[in-house]
Amino acid sequence: MEIYNTFTRSKEEFIPREQDQVSMYVCGPTTYNYIHLGNARPLVFFDTVRRYLLYKGYKVNYIQNFTDVDDKIINRAREEKMDPLALARKYIEEFFADSDALNVMRANIHPKVSEHINEIIELIEYLVAQGHAYQVDGDVYFAVRSFADYGKLSGRSLEDMQAGARVEVDLRKKDPMDFALWKGAKPGEPSWQSPWGNGRPGWHIECSAMAHKYLGDGFDIHGGGYDLIFPHHENEIAQSEAAGHKPFARYWMHNGFITINQEKMSKSLGNFFLVREILDKFPPDVVRWYLLSTHYRSPLDFDDEKLAVAGKGLERIKTAVRLLYEAMAFPASDGEAKTEAKAFEERLSSLRNEFEKAMDDDFNTALATSVFFELAREVNIFVGSAGRISQRDKDSMEKAHLLIKDFNSVLGVLRKIKQPANFCWRQMVQMTS
RNA sequence: GGCGGCAUAGCCAAGUGGUAAGGCAGAGGACUGCAAAUCCUCCAUUCCCCAGUUCAAAUCUGGGUGCCGCCUCCA
Structure with a gap:
């Protein structure tokens, strides 16, 4: 089995850390709103990766975090006059409503930032002690210059980034690219006690702390969207490896974006569609089939017509x-x-074999779905061919049934295969004639 | 300014050296009381353009053109 590793920018043979078990960490959402289709793609895709690994006989330890402490949550809570953590909890539940609908298996553990403050503080303390981080007022920053490999995932050097830096430079920082590990509390914000005063974690440190806690060093697969390569995943590597958790992760996988009229769907552009809006118009299995109908690293354009086409295709399978x-x-x-x-x-x-070959090749779900179409045709031909149905034929059909169930255990698109409730009299006649 | 990706039929989309999968739409046919569903056949001499490497290129190299993304919160 080969996986495209963002880190080496090439497909690599997948060899898990442990022979029979795969450890995966997939970045989850910041829970301040309902999820949109762009969030759904990695959800469904990495769920499919997990399902395929299970199909292959691996045990999979799948971790997906919730960022429940964050600026956006705090702002939103202020607008809604809610407690930030309560708001985050609400959207975590809504997240599950959507992901359950999309037939996404729950992670083995869904760690939350708010429940791992101690682990985060310990990690930051260690980084400070090792000279990789420094305190300024109530904040703590990671010193990118102290980590020689900074930029190795995203393939850029600190010098490259200086040139195009669009951020306003905080003069308290030693380097403009230094990023916050800990943010001193401002009035009215959720905060926790720390060696640097009251405050809360920065965005990136949570994943370093939680991935290490649940998966240890050098876990197998770290996944997320392309836009997380920099700075999020780059920073995770810096924090973790500077702290001696080396290598942090072994295979880095990133999914392409959902686009609207070929433009990235994003919250900042405002061109996003909530999963539940889409589910008002289309069944969840169709949405899932649509998401898997294109290779995960390619962009996937969205509009109602494309979903309708996906629906027709799935109907053929059904x-x-x-x-x-x-x-x-x-x-x-x-x-x-x-x-x-x-x-x-x-x-x-x-x-x-074709199905496995497709999935073994960097999870080529687009090819895998086409194999499903071919299976559908074979079934239609066999079932429709003239003649009585003998017990021997039924054995063959049972084999087809098993194959369908196996394909579906990976793709997860046939939630409930309809039993022959509305049995068709004519077909019965046809089959006996 | 730096870094990266993509360009395959009307549409969607696989395919990294050996002569273009699959789906949707469309055409014809079979079956059917009609219809639906299903099955069969057809539907890209050609893969953005130009040049090169090779016995052989959609696939490799160089140069264009176009589109997109990251460098700032974002899946």
Whole structure:
């Protein structure tokens, strides 16, 4: 199995840290609003990665955090006259409502910043002690110059970044690129006691602290959107590796963006669609199928028509499954197997190979979905071919059924495959004639 | 200014050296009381343009053009 590693910018053979177990950390949302489609892509994609690893027989330890302490939460809470942590809790629940709808498995652990303040403080203290961080007033900054490898993930040097720096320079910092590990409390903000006075963690430090706590050093896969490569993941590496947790993560995976008219969907551009708005118009399995219909590193353009097309495609799969169920529900007759049975079964196993080959190649879900279409066609042909259905034919159908279930255990698009409730009389006649 | 990505049929989209998957739409046919569904056939001599490497390139190299992203919170 090969994974494209952002760190080396190439596909690499995937060799987990432990033979039978894979450790994954996927950056979760800052919970100050309902999630939008752009948030849903990594959710669904990395869920599919996890499902495929499970399919391959690995145990997967999957961690996804919630950033529940953050400027945006504080601002939003102020607007709504709510307690920031209560607001964050509310949107965590709403997050689960959406992700459950999209058939995303819950992480093994969903750590929250607010519940890991001690771990964060310990990590910062260590960085300060090692000379990688320094205190200014009530704040603590990471000294990027103290970490020689700074920029190694995003492929840029500190010098490159100086040139285009658009940030206003905080003169208290030793280097303009130094970033906050700890922010001194301002009135009315949630804060915790620390060696540097009351305050709260900066954005990046949480992932370093929580990933280390739950997965240890050198865990297997760290995932998130492309826009997290810099500065978020770059900073995570700096913090963790400067603290001796080296390497921090081994495979870095980043998904491409959802676009609207070819432009990035983002909160700052205001061109985003909430998952629940979309779910008002389209079934969740269609949204999931649509998200998986393009390779995860490519941009994926969104509009209603594209979802409608995805819906038609998924319908084709579902029809095949329904026809298979109907045939399997039909009483077996005595006699020989269909002459096609053997070829059908051979075809099934080659389709399984194709599916695995696609997924083994950096999780090529687009190719995998096309294999699902081919499976649908084979099923339709076999089920529709003339002749009685013998017990032997039913065995073949059971094999197809198993393959469908396996594909679906990875793609997660057939939440509930309809049983043959509205059994079609004509097909029954046709199949017996 | 620095760094990176993408460009494949009407649309979506796989495909990193061996002669263009799959889906949607469209055309014809089979089946069907009609329809739906399903099946069969057709639908890119060609992969943005130019040059080069090679027996062979959508795939590699160089040069263009166009679009997008990161460098600031963002999945």
